[in-house]
Amino acid sequence: MVRCKTAAGAVLLSLATCSIAVPVEDVVSVPTTTFTSEPASTAPVRPHTNVTYHGPYTGPPPTTTGALTTDVLAPSIPALPPGPNAYDYPSDGKLHAPLPAPYTPAGGDGTNGSAPVYRMLSDFDYESLALVLYQEWIELDLFHWGLATFSVADFEAAGLTAEDRYLIQFMAEQEVGHVTLVSNMLGAQAPMQCSYNYPVANVREFIDFCQKLTRFGEAGVYGFLNHLNAHDVGQLLLQSITTEARQQMIFRQFEGLFPMPEWFIVGIPQSWAWSLLSPYISSCPENQTRLVWQNFPSLNILNQPNPARTNGADVWNETTGGYTNTLSTADISAEDDCLNSNEVGVGCGPAITRNRSVPLSYPGRQVFLEWEAPGQPIGPNNSYVTSTTAAAPVFAAWVSQLNVTYTPLQGIEGNKAWTAQPNMSTFEGDPAVNGTMFLVLTDLDLYVTPFNLTMLNPHVRAVALYQAG
Ligand SMILES: *[C@@H]1O[C@H](CO)[C@@H](O)[C@H](O)[C@H]1NC(C)=O
Ligand SMILES: *[C@@H]1O[C@H](CO)[C@@H](O)[C@H](O)[C@H]1NC(C)=O
Ligand SMILES: *[C@@H]1O[C@H](CO)[C@@H](O)[C@H](O)[C@H]1NC(C)=O
Ligand SMILES: *[C@@H]1O[C@H](CO)[C@@H](O)[C@H](O)[C@H]1NC(C)=O
Ligand SMILES: *[C@@H]1O[C@H](CO)[C@@H](O)[C@H](O)[C@H]1NC(C)=O
Ligand SMILES: *[C@@H]1O[C@H](CO)[C@@H](O)[C@H](O)[C@H]1NC(C)=O
Ligand SMILES: *[C@@H]1O[C@H](CO)[C@@H](O)[C@H](O)[C@H]1NC(C)=O
Ligand SMILES: *[C@@H]1O[C@H](CO)[C@@H](O)[C@H](O)[C@H]1NC(C)=O
Ligand SMILES: *[C@@H]1O[C@H](CO)[C@@H](O)[C@H](O)[C@H]1NC(C)=O
Ligand SMILES: *[C@@H]1O[C@H](CO)[C@@H](O)[C@H](O)[C@H]1NC(C)=O
Numbered sequence: 091m092v093r094c095k096t097a098a099g100a101v102l103l104s105l106a107t108c109s110i111a112v113p114v115e116d117v118v119s120v121p122t123t124t125f126t127s128e129p130a131s132t133a134p135v136r137p138h139t140n141v142t143y144h145g146p147y148t149g150p151p152p153t154t155t156g157a158l159t160t161d162v163l164a165p166s167i168p169a170l171p172p173g174p175n176a177y178d179y180p181s182d183g184k185l186h187a188p189l190p191a192p193y194t195p196a197g198g199d200g201t202n203g204s205a206p207v208y209r210m211l212s213d214f215d216y217e218s219l220a221l222v223l224y225q226e227w228i229e230l231d232l233f234h235w236g237l238a239t240f241s242v243a244d245f246e247a248a249g250l251t252a253e254d255r256y257l258i259q260f261m262a263e264q265e266v267g268h269v270t271l272v273s274n275m276l277g278a279q280a281p282m283q284c285s286y287n288y289p290v291a292n293v294r295e296f297i298d299f300c301q302k303l304t305r306f307g308e309a310g311v312y313g314f315l316n317h318l319n320a321h322d323v324g325q326l327l328l329q330s331i332t333t334e335a336r337q338q339m340i341f342r343q344f345e346g347l348f349p350m351p352e353w354f355i356v357g358i359p360q361s362w363a364w365s366l367l368s369p370y371i372s373s374c375p376e377n378q379t380r381l382v383w384q385n386f387p388s389l390n391i392l393n394q395p396n397p398a399r400t401n402g403a404d405v406w407n408e409t410t411g412g413y414t415n416t417l418s419t420a421d422i423s424a425e426d427d428c429l430n431s432n433e434v435g436v437g438c439g440p441a442i443t444r445n446r447s448v449p450l451s452y453p454g455r456q457v458f459l460e461w462e463a464p465g466q467p468i469g470p471n472n473s474y475v476t477s478t479t480a481a482a483p484v485f486a487a488w489v490s491q492l493n494v495t496y497t498p499l500q501g502i503e504g505n506k507a508w509t510a511q512p513n514m515s516t517f518e519g520d521p522a523v524n525g526t527m528f529l530v531l532t533d534l535d536l537y538v539t540p541f542n543l544t545m546l547n548p549h550v551r552a553v554a555l556y557q558a559g
Contacts, residue, residue: 138230143372147470199321211323222307224281224381240292271330304334317541368474386553387461389461398429400438402428451558486509486531
């Protein structure tokens with residue numbers, strides 16, 4: 091090796107001779123050495139295959155039916171006042187205990203030096219993470235399935251380019267990571283990959299289904315994350331679900347929706363997430379680990395707003411079915427299709443953001459509802475059964491951002507009724523009912539807040555996802 095001086099006086103190291111020394115500005119941008127290192131050992135991913143069958147379950151009747159259960163101690167959890175220490179901390183900006191170490195305020199969970207082990211600590215933890223794994227598996231298949239099912243021309247007709255398709259493929263790869271992480275934490279009986287049945291006939295229906303499915307996946311985790319006993323498990327799950335949150339927003343952008351029309355993202359109970367997810371699982375392998383969660387009956391939103399329409403609120407019976415109530419494009423004429431417009435406020439092609447001058451919904455909108463009877467077989471191998479402990483429904487609960495607001499059901503006839511979209515805000519300037527949110531029917535207007543929403547379950551008659559904006 092030779093030491094050379096450039097014209098500017100800088101000393102260079104060169105493998106050749108001084109004659110190849112170049113002016114210093116060029117040297118800065120032309121590396122002469124490539125550093126290589128041995129790759130660090132990499133953790134393997136959980137084995138997975140491309141699911142070969144998609145469609146409804148056609149196999150024999152299941153040998154096991156119903157949710158996993160054991161002795162049940164009471165029909166519901168009694169409501170109690172706040173815990174004894176709930177008001178003790180003065181919250182005055184001062185320190186109230188010695189520091190355990192420099193710059194380390196007293197308190198916190200998992201801060202005493204015990205090594206984290208990332209294992210479940212309770213049935214609550216196991217069942218919640220097992221539910222997440224069912225969700226991660228379906229996402230892994232769904233994103234691949236969409237890419238494999240629709241042609242390049244189909245995607246391009248929906249405004250999605252090769253770069254957009256690569257992003258969807260990358261999202262599927264992220265799911266491989268999430269599946270592996272959650273499986274490793276659950277252990278040997280972690281739920282396996284299943285086969286699925288998607289209510290999707292074209293690219294726009296696929297994108298809408300992905301947008302809605304990732305929302306209940308995301309919201310399903312926010313509902314239980316801070317209730318986990320194992321906070322170390324919660325940490326890793328948090329770092330996966332924040333990725334899912336970005337996927338949800340990207341699918342909204344692919345759909346030409348305003349990416350995040352809310353100030354807070356809603357959380358929902360596990361049984362709502364399972365009710366919304368399981369209808370799309372057609373069968374799971376022998377010995378599959380079953381779940382404890384309830385399957386509520388389906389709620390059909392007969393005038394579910396349709397984001398593919400220029401006036402998405404002016405719509406009748408344009409979903410592919412109850413529960414998730416995803417959009418159907420079957421009956422949209424070219425002139426009512428917002429994809430055919432380039433006008434700002436009307437066009438709904440994929441974009442970072444879109445203004446919709448005609449909002450998908452609005453306070454006071456009449457929303458027409460139809461709900462199913464309990465007792466229907468559903469989910470993997472039709473081996474779960476829908477159930478409810480609620481009496482005849484009299485309220486619609488709008489579950490959005492930080493709020494649960496009830497509106498009375500009107501014109502109830504059998505299993506049909508209508509209700510009016512409420513006008514409420516989280517804080518001044520933030521109408522609470524917006525985005526991809528949840529609508530459930532109840533027999534009681536129970537007061538619940540984000541950390542005790544699950545207390546509503548004994549009163550839930552049917553569940554749906556509502557496309558407010
Ligand atoms: C699954 O299919 C995708 C293309 O749709 C392909 O890129 C991937 O390699 C396949 N994965 C497996 C495990 O076969
Ligand atoms: C430290 O906290 C953990 C819970 O995070 C607890 O299990 C353990 O007993 C605590 N250890 C000590 C020495 O207090
Ligand atoms: C579900 O059905 C499939 C296809 O009939 C079968 O192979 C599988 O063992 C069943 N799964 C369970 C958990 O019974
Ligand atoms: C299912 O479990 C039974 C009993 O443990 C076992 O004999 C059988 O091999 C398992 N089947 C599969 C596909 O793992
Ligand atoms: C909605 O449309 C489906 C067919 O797509 C039909 O079976 C059903 O009766 C319709 N429901 C209402 C309330 O119009
Ligand atoms: C988008 O909508 C906002 C809120 O209604 C409005 O202030 C803004 O002018 C609109 N921008 C365009 C380009 O339409
Ligand atoms: C939802 O938010 C968007 C974007 O701010 C707004 O244009 C729309 O009117 C809102 N919809 C409702 C129902 O408030
Ligand atoms: C909703 O409430 C706001 C005040 O918070 C009011 O300005 C607005 O007119 C109300 N809209 C409807 C449709 O009632
Ligand atoms: C919505 O939630 C916010 C924040 O918790 C609360 O201040 C507000 O009163 C709630 N509004 C309704 C109508 O429940
Ligand atoms: C839920 O929590 C709120 C306080 O945030 C409390 O007022 C309400 O009674 C609780 N609901 C139930 C059913 O426990």
